[in-house]
Amino acid sequence: xxxxxxxxxxxxxxxxxxxxxxxxxxxxxxxxxxxxxxxxxxxxxxxxxxxxxxxxxxxxxxxxxxxxxxxxxxxxxxxxxxxxxxxxxxxxxxxxxxxxxxxxxxxxxxxxxxxxxxxxxxxxxxxxxxxxxxxxxxxxxxxx
Amino acid sequence: xxxxxxxxxxxxxxxxxxxxxxxxxxxxxxxxxxxxxxxxxxxxxxxxxxxxxxxxxxxxxxxxxxxxxxxxxxxxxxxxxxxxxxxxxxxxxxxxxxxxxxxxxxxxxxxxxxxxxxxxxxxxxxxxxxxxxxxxxxxxxxxx
Numbered sequence: 386x387x388x389x390x391x392x393x394x395x396x397x398x399x400x401x402x403x404x405x406x407x408x409x410x411x412x413x414x415x416x417x418x419x420x421x422x423x424x425x426x427x428x429x430x431x432x433x434x435x436x437x438x439x440x441x442x443x444x445x446x447x448x449x450x451x452x453x454x455x456x457x458x459x460x461x462x463x464x465x466x467x468x469x470x471x472x473x474x475x476x477x478x479x480x481x482x483x484x485x486x487x488x489x490x491x492x493x494x495x496x497x498x499x500x501x502x503x504x505x506x507x508x509x510x511x512x513x514x515x516x517x518x519x520x521x522x523x524x525x526x527x528x529x
Numbered sequence: 530x531x532x533x534x535x536x537x538x539x540x541x542x543x544x545x546x547x548x549x550x551x552x553x554x555x556x557x558x559x560x561x562x563x564x565x566x567x568x569x570x571x572x573x574x575x576x577x578x579x580x581x582x583x584x585x586x587x588x589x590x591x592x593x594x595x596x597x598x599x600x601x602x603x604x605x606x607x608x609x610x611x612x613x614x615x616x617x618x619x620x621x622x623x624x625x626x627x628x629x630x631x632x633x634x635x636x637x638x639x640x641x642x643x644x645x646x647x648x649x650x651x652x653x654x655x656x657x658x659x660x661x662x663x664x665x666x667x668x669x670x671x672x673x
Contacts, residue, residue: 391542391612398535398647435573435594448592448599450579455592457599457616466650468535472601472614496649500642503542506610 391503392454392474393519397486399467401493407460407467408441410434416489417449417456423485424477427452460490467492472502476519480526499523535647536598536618537663541630543611545637551604551611552585554578560633561593561600567629568621571596604634611636616646620663624670643667 406412417432429450437443441462448457454474460467469486471477479499487495550556561576573594581587585606592601598618604611613630615621623643631639 391610394540396538396644396646398650400649429579429590433577437597444597446573446594446597446599448594448601450590450592453581453588453590453603453605454612455590455601455603457592457601459597459599461597464650466535466647468598468616468646470614470616472612496647498644500540500644502540502612503610504640505544506542506608 390501391506392472392501393476393479393523394470394472394500394502395479395482395523396471396498396500397467397469397483397495398497399469399487399490399492399495400465402460402465402467403491404462404465406490407462407465408445410436410441410445410447412489413445413447413458413460416486417447417458420456420471420482420485421449421451424471424473424482426473426475426477429453465493476522479519479523483526497523497527534645535650536616536645537620537623537667538614538616538644538646539623539626539667540615540642540644541613541627541639542641543613543631543634543636543639544609546604546609546611547635548606548609550634551606551609552589554580554585554589554591556633557589557591557602557604560630561591561602564600564615564626564629565593565595568615568617568626570617570619570621573597609637620666623663623667627670641667641671 421428432449434447576593578591
């Protein structure tokens, strides 16, 4: 029997973040560099980071490729807003990721969304188990 | 009065795609290179594309940064599966994007998801209008 599901895609949209942090391209790069290992993901390439405006005042965009999926961060310092995507082909510790990101960027409040991507993607049982645990983790993070 | 919403994030998970197309890193690069202009988005950097395995047999990952958001494609030729994200700070023609992507990769069937990101992000009225039109477009694309 085949089990299903490609993997979780966690989205965070954060408000009232610290604009200094949101302008800090080096901080965005460091988060993208460190997060994969902390989430037990495999980084494929170093992150790339792009700054808008002098000193990143209009925002910073960064992406890191992790074994066949990605993490992306887009910041908007003037709006104190940022969007983060963590899309992985295997389950990861979502509450840990949310906690770290909220702390690093000093996010005041945030919305999250989680979509289980590729509902019909065939998987092995162990990965399916991890996905179920991941969904539980997400729900715990939401209510925590 | 401020209106709200950062922008639409369209996700496509496609099955039964043509594996030759999914191995073709140059095709992925070309799609990422052309799609922003076709969607009236502003490309910030050229796409970057990474191949897994000889000739991309284990898959291709590509990302392009479009004015403060991104388009990402992850392909899995052996599973005939691919995942695509189009995340934009302004509305775009979703049915056109889905049609093009389905044709280019010869996708047999797909799931889509659309999330209106940053629900509380302050916007100007014209952008808010475009977002509403975008949501309508998405629903039309789903039923079309």
